[in-house]
Amino acid sequence: MKKKRISIVSLDPRAGESYGREVKSLFGAYADISVYNVLDGSAMGVLPRADLFVVSTDAYGSAEEVARHIPMDCQTMAVEVSFRWSELRKLKELSRGTKVLFVNMTQTMAREAITQLNQFGINHIQLIPFYPGAVLEKDVHIAVTPDEMRYVPEEIETKINLGQRPCTSGMMIEIALRLELEYLLETEPFQKYFRSIATNNYSFDQMFAKSIRLESQFHILMEILEEGVIGVNECGEIFACSHHAEEITKVSSSLIMGKRCEKVFPYIDFSKCMKEKKRTEAQVIKIHGVNISAEVVPVLRQDACIGAFAILQRFNDMEMRQSELRKQLLHKGHYAKYGFHDIIGNSQAIIKSKEILKRMAVSESPVLLIGETGTGKELFAHALHQASRRAKEPFVAINVAAFPENLLESELFGYEEGAFTGAKKGGRPGLLELSHRGTLFLDEVEGMSPLLQVKLLRVLQEREIMRVGGSRLISIDVRIVAATNESLEQKVEEGDFRRDLYYRLNTLPIMIPSLAGRDDDMFLLIEHFKNELGGQFDLTDSVHKFLKEYSWPGNIRELRNVVEYFIYTGHEHIALEDLPPTVLKHSQSCLRPVMASPGKNNLIQKQGGVYTEAFWFVLEQLYEASQQGCFVGREKLLAKARECFLPLSQQEVRNILTEMSEKGLARISRGRGGSRLTLEGRKLWERHSDIP
Numbered sequence: 154m155k156k157k158r159i160s161i162v163s164l165d166p167r168a169g170e171s172y173g174r175e176v177k178s179l180f181g182a183y184a185d186i187s188v189y190n191v192l193d194g195s196a197m198g199v200l201p202r203a204d205l206f207v208v209s210t211d212a213y214g215s216a217e218e219v220a221r222h223i224p225m226d227c228q229t230m231a232v233e234v235s236f237r238w239s240e241l242r243k244l245k246e247l248s249r250g251t252k253v254l255f256v257n258m259t260q261t262m263a264r265e266a267i268t269q270l271n272q273f274g275i276n277h278i279q280l281i282p283f284y285p286g287a288v289l290e291k292d293v294h295i296a297v298t299p300d301e302m303r304y305v306p307e308e309i310e311t312k313i314n315l316g317q318r319p320c321t322s323g324m325m326i327e328i329a330l331r332l333e334l335e336y337l338l339e340t341e342p343f344q345k346y347f348r349s350i351a352t353n354n355y356s357f358d359q360m361f362a363k364s365i366r367l368e369s370q371f372h373i374l375m376e377i378l379e380e381g382v383i384g385v386n387e388c389g390e391i392f393a394c395s396h397h398a399e400e401i402t403k404v405s406s407s408l409i410m411g412k413r414c415e416k417v418f419p420y421i422d423f424s425k426c427m428k429e430k431k432r433t434e435a436q437v438i439k440i441h442g443v444n445i446s447a448e449v450v451p452v453l454r455q456d457a458c459i460g461a462f463a464i465l466q467r468f469n470d471m472e473m474r475q476s477e478l479r480k481q482l483l484h485k486g487h488y489a490k491y492g493f494h495d496i497i498g499n500s501q502a503i504i505k506s507k508e509i510l511k512r513m514a515v516s517e518s519p520v521l522l523i524g525e526t527g528t529g530k531e532l533f534a535h536a537l538h539q540a541s542r543r544a545k546e547p548f549v550a551i552n553v554a555a556f557p558e559n560l561l562e563s564e565l566f567g568y569e570e571g572a573f574t575g576a577k578k579g580g581r582p583g584l585l586e587l588s589h590r591g592t593l594f595l596d597e598v599e600g601m602s603p604l605l606q607v608k609l610l611r612v613l614q615e616r617e618i619m620r621v622g623g624s625r626l627i628s629i630d631v632r633i634v635a636a637t638n639e640s641l642e643q644k645v646e647e648g649d650f651r652r653d654l655y656y657r658l659n660t661l662p663i664m665i666p667s668l669a670g671r672d673d674d675m676f677l678l679i680e681h682f683k684n685e686l687g688g689q690f691d692l693t694d695s696v697h698k699f700l701k702e703y704s705w706p707g708n709i710r711e712l713r714n715v716v717e718y719f720i721y722t723g724h725e726h727i728a729l730e731d732l733p734p735t736v737l738k739h740s741q742s743c744l745r746p747v748m749a750s751p752g753k754n755n756l757i758q759k760q761g762g763v764y765t766e767a768f769w770f771v772l773e774q775l776y777e778a779s780q781q782g783c784f785v786g787r788e789k790l791l792a793k794a795r796e797c798f799l800p801l802s803q804q805e806v807r808n809i810l811t812e813m814s815e816k817g818l819a820r821i822s823r824g825r826g827g828s829r830l831t832l833e834g835r836k837l838w839e840r841h842s843d844i845p
Contacts, residue, residue, distance in 0.1 A: 157184035157332045160203040162223075163232065164211045165258065166190040167300070171317035172232055176207070179325060179342055183334055196222065205331050207232055207324070211262070228331055234318035236273065236299075236351045243313060244275050244297065252290070254283040256298035256305050266299065266318070273351050322347045381465035385414045385423050387458065401465050403441055418463070426451050427458045435464075443467060487587060489548040491535040497681050498674035502666035506533070513661045514540035519613065521658050522636040524665030527710030530636040533665060534594040537634060546591035549584045554600035562605055568621035585618050589629050598635040598658065599644055603651070609633075610654045633658065668705040668712060675700060675712060682713050688720035693728050695795055703736065711736075729795045737800045769841065770799055771809045775819055775830045776838040784827030 159176060163169035173188040180186065187203065189196035191212050199222060200206070206223050209232040213219045223229055247253065255270075257263035263282035270280060280297075281290060289306050296309040300317045325346065329335050337343055371393075375382045381398030385391055391414055394406035404417065414423045420440070426433050426449035435448040445465055452460040493507050513520055514537050522530040531550060538548045556564060567583030584593060595601075601609065612618055613633060617626045635658045644650035668675060676697075683690070692700070705711055718733045774793055778785040787806045794801040810828055813819035818834035830838070838844075 157205070157334070158187070158203040159184045159328070159332075160187045160189060160200060160206045161208075161232070162189045162191075162196050162200070162206060162212045163209040164191045166193050168209065168317060171300075172207070172209070172320060175320050175346075176325075176328065179337070179346060180328065180332075180334070183337070184332065198222065199224065203227060205230065205328065207328065211259075230324075230327055230331065233321040233324040235269065235321045236315065237319055237349055238351050239349070240315040241270075241273055241275065241351055243315075244270070244278065247278050247295070249277040251278045251295060252293045253278050253280055254289075254293055254296040254305070254309065255280045256283045256296050256301055258284065258301060258304070260284045260287070319350055322350050322352055379466070381463075383414075383418065383421070383463040383465070384460060385427075385462075386460045387427075389414050389423060389427070391417060392460075393462075398463075398465055401440060401443075401445060401467065421447055421449065421463045423449055423461050423463065425449075426461050430456075430458050440465075487547040487549050487591075489535040489538040489544070489592075491532050492539045493536045496529070496532060496536060497677050498671055499677065500666070500671040500674045502671050503674060506663060506666060507536075509663055510537050511540055513537065513663065515542075516661060517632060518660040519633045519635065519658050520660070521641075521662040522634065522665055523641075523662060524636070524638060525667050525706075525708055526638045527708030528665045528667055529709050530638075530665055531594060531596060534592070534634045534636065538592040538594075541592070541632070543591050543632060547588045548592050548594070549588040550594040550596065551584055552596045554597035558602040558605065561601075562608070563621050565605070566608065566618050566620055567623075569623040571622065580620065580623075583618070583620065585612060585629055585631055586627060588631050590631075592632045592634055595633065595635045597637065599637045599639045599641060599650060606651045606654050610651065610657060613654075613657045668708040673701075675705075678709060678712055679716055682716040683720070686717055686720055688716065690719050690722075690725055690727050693726055695729050696727050696732065699729060699732065729800075732800075734800075767799065767801055767805060768809050768812070770794065770797070770801075771806065772813070772818070772830075772834065772838050772841075775813075775828060776835060779830045779835060784822065784829050786827040789827075 157180075159180060161169060161172050161176060163172060169188045169190045173186055177186045184204070187201070189200060191197070196212060202224050204227075206227055206229045208219065208223070208229055213222065219229065244253075255263050255267050257266060260282060263284050267280045267282060281293065283289070283296070283304070283306075285304055289308075294309065295311040295313070296305045297313045297315060298305055299315050302312065302314055305312050325343065326338060329338055329343075375393060375395040376397075378395065378397065381401045382393065382395040383391065383398050383402075384393030390411050391409050392411075394404070394409060399406055402418065409417045414421070420438050422433060430451050430453060432451065433449045435446045438445050438447050445467055447463060447465050449461055449463050451458050452462065493511065496503065496507060498504075510520075510533060520534075520537060522533055524530050534550065535548065538544060551564065553561065563581075563583065565583050565585055567581050567586055569580040608618075612629070612631070616630065617628050619626055641650055641655050641659070645652050645655050668678075679692075679700075682688075700715075707714070715733060715736060719727050719731060722731045724731055771790060774785055774790055787803060787810070790806050791801060791803060794806075810819060810821050813828075813834065814821050816833075817831055818837060819828050819830050821828045
């Protein structure tokens with residue numbers, strides 16, 4: 154960059170040299186500095202041209218005289234001087250009320266300096282102006298001078314030389330602004346200089362510092378943005394171009410600053426944006442053979458457009474950034490937590506299912522997991538994802554049946570801003586977008602509405618989606634794993650599920666075995682859940698037998714609940730009495746009727762009249778005992794009930810026997826004698842059981 158030229162004009166050579174040194178210390182690397190003085194004659198005549206003339210107020214007598222020496226079309230500004238904080242501290246150390254001469258070349262210069270010192274807070278001493286020709290007052294023993302020791306009276310005892318008065322911070326700032334070197338103001342030499350110079354312009358300093366900070370923050374923001382940014386002012390002149398914008402447009406920011414935007418970037422419509430004062434929608438433009446998204450945003454202040462910014466972004470960069478953001482979701486819950494090693498079981502059914510799924514994991518086709526509620530279909534989906542090539546990408550799961558249709562659509566496909574009442578500002582991506590390059594698990598897929606079935610079919614066919622309220626298609630790469638606990642074939646026949654979608658999802662179907670079909674896996678799972686929940690118990694033989702014969706309609710989910718229930722019974726040995734009431738109630742219709750002999754398989758169902766199942770059970774036990782000619786006590790009846798998985802308490806048995814006694818069906822002996830049927834009791838059981 155070509156160096157600027159700065160010319161400094163002063164009255165006195167010593168002052169001129171001082172001003173020249175200070176300006177050179179800050180601008181010497183960017184400008185050639187020349188110094189001219191009136192007293193030595195170098196400032197007379199027409200001076201050579203310069204980018205900026207800095208003239209002391211005492212150099213020339215009038216504006217007309219300035220015009221005779223400085224070329225008319227050159228910039229001029231005044232020299233402004235101040236004091237250094239370090240010198241002011243010397244004056245503050247003087248005792249209050251002390252009389253002090255302030256010595257300078259002229260009366261005007263002395264008075265002006267005293268006034269400035271007063272503004273800086275030097276008010277505790279009495280400053281007396283002194284200059285060549287002035288009368289020295291009596292009883293004054295201290296003199297202060299800005300490097301004009303030649304004018305200090307000899308008889309003064311204490312002489313304090315403040316040195317040549319330095320140029321103000323404001324003067325240095327103005328030089329930088331005039332020469333378009335304002336970026337230097339943030340450098341350490343300038344900042345150090347500003348800190349050393351005294352100033353009482355607190356508000357100005359604050360505003361200037363704030364302006365510098367804002368400008369710095371603006372430049373930092375431009376550079377950290379992934380998009381390219383180009384800024385123009387109200388005249389359409391370029392004032393900002395970020396590093397990314399340089400890379401995209403292949404231009405150098407240093408060469409385009411101040412130029413008209415339409416000449417440098419004819420493909421970006423700044424003028425339309427500024428004229429209409431509206432943001433222009435993103436458009437696809439081609440720059441050097443690369444597709445770029447470009448939009449222009451106006452800068453408005455009190456309804457006036459004072460500039461605009463263009464935002465440029467490569468399509469490839471957008472795709473890569475979205476991919477990286479999606480990967481971050483792996484740390485926010487959208488990842489597979491389980492593998493095949495987490496699927497517990499040694500049964501042939503579970504081993505076979507795991508082997509088939511491992512082979513399916515290699516494929517990219519949709520998988521349909523078919524199984525009863527609670528069999529662990531989502532666990533298998535996690536394992537399938539972890540074994541696939543998509544293992545490092547997102548795994549997103551959603552239960553389709555848990556959402557109403559309108560909410561499910563926005564959850565799956567996302568929505569644009571303003572798509573519906575309550576829509577989040579800026580819109581939101583859906584689960585299909587979030588699972589890009591990964592796996593989306595749709596549990597209970599049979600609950601999907603016909604409308605969403607059509608949209609899901611399009612996703613599987615076209616690999617693209619459109620947000621709710623949106624107008625653009627978004628390409629996605631998602632593997633669908635669906636699960637159902639119902640017969641989709643039947644739903645297809647009934648017209649509740651689309652046939653074409655069914656065959657898309659049913660590419661790789663697999664049955665997940667129920668707990669009842671997994672042999673002794675149940676007891677491995679009990680140990681696993683017991684350790685997981687921190688429980689300590691063991692199962693009695695009767696409970697072991699009960700659990701093995703129980704049908705487990707809730708499968709593994711129900712088993713885990715039962716284990717947790719066992720823990721909270723507080724019993725170390727779990728007996729039949731410790732089974733959850735819901736399991737016992739369900740067992741009455743789910744267990745095989747083991748208490749009746751062949752020919753009596755309808756015992757539980759045939760309750761006849763007002764008698765309960767428990768009544769008929771006790772009656773049967775008394776009948777069999779009477780056949781053998783013996784009595785039956787309450788403890789024996791309770792033990793027999795436990796063997797037959799019938800929940801009975803001592804009080805219930807006592808009440809039943811009392812009822813039988815009152816009706817003449819049985820005789821109850823006191824103590825340990827037990828009970829036995831009467832003839833009427835035997836006849837009642839034989840009629841109930843159709844015994845001839």
